Amino acid sequence: MTGVQTCALPILGKPFQLELDELQNTYTWANNYDISSLVEFIEHGLSFPMVAIGSGGSITAAEFLCELHSKKNGLLAKPMTPLEAINYLPNNKQLSVWLLSAGGNNPDILYTYNKVVTEEPKQVVVMCGDQGSKLIKNTTRNGYVDVFAFSLPSGKDGFLATNSLFAFLVLLSRCYRSDSSSIFKYPPTFKKMWRSVFPKDITLSNLNRECKKLWEKKTIIVLYSTILKSVAIDIESKFTEAALGNIQIADFRNFAHGRHHWLAKYGDDTGLIVFTSPSDAKLAASTLSLLPTNIPNIHVPLFSDESEALVGLLALSFHLVGWAGQAKNIDPGMPGVPAFGVELYRLKLPRNYTKQQTDDETIIFRKSGMKASKMCDHGSYDFWKSALATFRRRLANARFSGIVFDYDGTLIDSHHRFDPPSKIIADELIRFLTSGLPIGIATGRGKSVRKDLQSIIPKKYWGSVLIGYYNGAEIATLDNNKVPAKKQLPGKELATFRSILSNDPEVSLFAEIDARRSQLTIMQKSSLPENRLWDITNQHLMKLADTQLVALRSSHSIDVLSHGVSKLKLLTVFRETYNLSKLSILTVGDRGKWPGNDYELLAEPYSLSVDEVSADPVTCWNLSEPGVQGVQATYLYCQHLLPVSKKGLIKFQYKKPRKMV
Numbered sequence: 001m002t003g004v005q006t007c008a009l010p011i012l013g014k015p016f017q018l019e020l021d022e023l024q025n026t027y028t029w030a031n032n033y034d035i036s037s038l039v040e041f042i043e044h045g046l047s048f049p050m051v052a053i054g055s056g057g058s059i060t061a062a063e064f065l066c067e068l069h070s071k072k073n074g075l076l077a078k079p080m081t082p083l084e085a086i087n088y089l090p091n092n093k094q095l096s097v098w099l100l101s102a103g104g105n106n107p108d109i110l111y112t113y114n115k116v117v118t119e120e121p122k123q124v125v126v127m128c129g130d131q132g133s134k135l136i137k138n139t140t141r142n143g144y145v146d147v148f149a150f151s152l153p154s155g156k157d158g159f160l161a162t163n164s165l166f167a168f169l170v171l172l173s174r175c176y177r178s179d180s181s182s183i184f185k186y187p188p189t190f191k192k193m194w195r196s197v198f199p200k201d202i203t204l205s206n207l208n209r210e211c212k213k214l215w216e217k218k219t220i221i222v223l224y225s226t227i228l229k230s231v232a233i234d235i236e237s238k239f240t241e242a243a244l245g246n247i248q249i250a251d252f253r254n255f256a257h258g259r260h261h262w263l264a265k266y267g268d269d270t271g272l273i274v275f276t277s278p279s280d281a282k283l284a285a286s287t288l289s290l291l292p293t294n295i296p297n298i299h300v301p302l303f304s305d306e307s308e309a310l311v312g313l314l315a316l317s318f319h320l321v322g323w324a325g326q327a328k329n330i331d332p333g334m335p336g337v338p339a340f341g342v343e344l345y346r347l348k349l350p351r352n353y354t355k356q357q358t359d360d361e362t363i364i365f366r367k368s369g370m371k372a373s374k375m376c377d378h379g380s381y382d383f384w385k386s387a388l389a390t391f392r393r394r395l396a397n398a399r400f401s402g403i404v405f406d407y408d409g410t411l412i413d414s415h416h417r418f419d420p421p422s423k424i425i426a427d428e429l430i431r432f433l434t435s436g437l438p439i440g441i442a443t444g445r446g447k448s449v450r451k452d453l454q455s456i457i458p459k460k461y462w463g464s465v466l467i468g469y470y471n472g473a474e475i476a477t478l479d480n481n482k483v484p485a486k487k488q489l490p491g492k493e494l495a496t497f498r499s500i501l502s503n504d505p506e507v508s509l510f511a512e513i514d515a516r517r518s519q520l521t522i523m524q525k526s527s528l529p530e531n532r533l534w535d536i537t538n539q540h541l542m543k544l545a546d547t548q549l550v551a552l553r554s555s556h557s558i559d560v561l562s563h564g565v566s567k568l569k570l571l572t573v574f575r576e577t578y579n580l581s582k583l584s585i586l587t588v589g590d591r592g593k594w595p596g597n598d599y600e601l602l603a604e605p606y607s608l609s610v611d612e613v614s615a616d617p618v619t620c621w622n623l624s625e626p627g628v629q630g631v632q633a634t635y636l637y638c639q640h641l642l643p644v645s646k647k648g649l650i651k652f653q654y655k656k657p658r659k660m661v
Contacts (some may be wrong), residue, residue: 013158016333022154026163027190030170041146045096045123047529050077054100057161060234061168068176082108095121102164104133117142117627129164143632158333173307197312213296214271215327219246225280231313242332244324272297362626387617399649404440406589409555420452428638433461436648440574441467442567446484468570473518488517518562552597567601592620
């Protein structure tokens with residue numbers, strides 16, 4: 001190709017040396033930044049496989065995040081570019097999806113975000129280095145998305161992702177070594193962290209001198225221990241983006257399967273950079289001993305297999321990029337952007353790779369677990385389409401004399417479960433009560449719910465709010481401050497089971513058990529994934545002969561209930577208390593899929609879910625818009641519930657304009 005103008009536009013970026021000079025400040029900032037919310041997001045997603053999405057420098061952060069996730073919980077974690085994500089994102093609701101972006105304004109990540117949220121994986125996390133970016137603003141449309149945004153003291157990166165990427169790695173690595181009760185920090189100074197990772201002879205001045213022989217070569221092969229893959233990927237990315245040279249990367253065994261042949265043909269013009277951790281040290285030594293001695297190489301051994309090795313090595317790799325730039329008279333921070341490069345950047349992701357689901361297709365997918373195209377192949381789509389139409393028609397024709405809500409995950413966001421319901425939810429509850437409509441609240445919690453509801457609902461309506469505490473074990477109106485009882489001892493069977501669980505080695509170390517008369521609430525700590533705690537609980541439960549205890553899952557815990565305890569009991573008392581025996585009741589919850597603790601409540605004829613649904617085609621549908629879940633979906637349902645001429649009755653009206661939170 002001829003005529004390429006590499007400086008056709010004003011030079012973008014900033015001198016790379018300025019980026020390097022900021023690394024120590026970035027380290028100190030990221031090492032002291034409040035990561036408590038990010039730790040909470042990671043704890044919530046530990047039970048799920050992960051997809052981490054990023055492009056440019058953020059793909060390095062995505063790779064690093066996946067390494068941390070897999071090492072922590074042993075589950076599959078896969079980094080993806082935006083183009084890969086819109087094509088190959090798994091149709092798996094039980095998935096944690098992270099979107100990583102330093103600037104949050106590039107068109108690829110914005111389009112991919114919209115695609116991801118409409119797929120509604122179990123968790124979506126956005127991590128962005130610009131609090132005012134378009135990406136962060138977009139998250140306000142999807143209340144269930146977890147957001148961690150920050151602004152670096154060093155400002156925006158130059159042409160290459162440097163301080164932003166370094167901050168990502170320090171923040172994320174701290175999180176995976178923290179939990180809700182203990183936040184991890186690296187040594188207070190970057191110099192101390194460096195010395196904990198590298199041998200004494202590995203200094204910047206020594207490496208700079210030794211690397212000069214490499215920059216004369218056209219090709220450099222980076223060999224790495226498996227835990228150091230993300231740094232190798234970043235070196236390849238930066239050398240390519242700044243046009244510093246040809247880079248090949250491989251772990252030691254992949255190199256042995258054919259890639260070594262490059263040295264046989266082009267060894268005279270090739271150099272090696274070798275990164276080794278203690279886990280691969282012997283393999284690395286054996287590999288290097290077999291290579292031709294005339295190949296110049298730099299070997300950087302590390303003392304640690306932990307995350308500090310990656311953090312330290314990433315900082316070192318930035319210096320390698322800077323030295324290569326000096327040798328080739330290219331500033332990696334501002335190498336010059338050709339006009340065609342800007343146009344390439346502005347291209348949009350193809351919209352025709354995957355067909356966007358309609359709202360109805362999304363609603364049916366929530367029920368069936370299958371995409372419309374797959375169901376059409378074997379003829380089941382028409383069945384589900386008809387079932388949805390029937391439910392909608394029944395819902396529209398019904399007149400409701402009361403509503404029973406689940407609490408956590410329905411009226412309260414799981415990340416704000418110790419706060420009262422938000423004002424917009426409180427306003428809707430008060431609107432119903434003002435119109436003469438009684439409200440039921442089914443919760444696995446105790447008096448905290450009573451206190452929070454009393455703080456947002458006028459006292460004159462307290463008698464019209466009936467609460468089923470501890471999943472219906474104790475029931476009273478909101479004005480009754482004596483329920484639930486303050487001191488409770490579990491029944492005999494529950495007490496026996498609590499003793500069994502308390503003696504389990506994992507539960508005793510990594511979970512907390514709150515015992516009430518008719519309920520055990522079991523909450524895991526970060527070290528014990530939720531699925532593991534569920535398996536342990538049921539394993540012990542199955543060993544009890546003729547037990548009548550029942551285990552259910554809520555949005556934040558596992559509840560073990562005595563025989564007869566059920567949210568349906570609240571529904572029965574609700575009808576009796578307000579004389580509604582022959583009238584329709586609407587139930588709304590978030591855990592309608594067995595073994596969710598709303599399963600029975602949402603098996604009622606008229607029930608709506610704001611998250612998980614049962615397989616029953618007759619009821620328990622989630623009719624919210626794609627990408628809308630939890631409290632936000634509850635609010636939208638409320639907006640569709642309008643009074644009818646007879647006082648104390650409401651109907652579900654579809655044509656009312658929808659308002660977003």
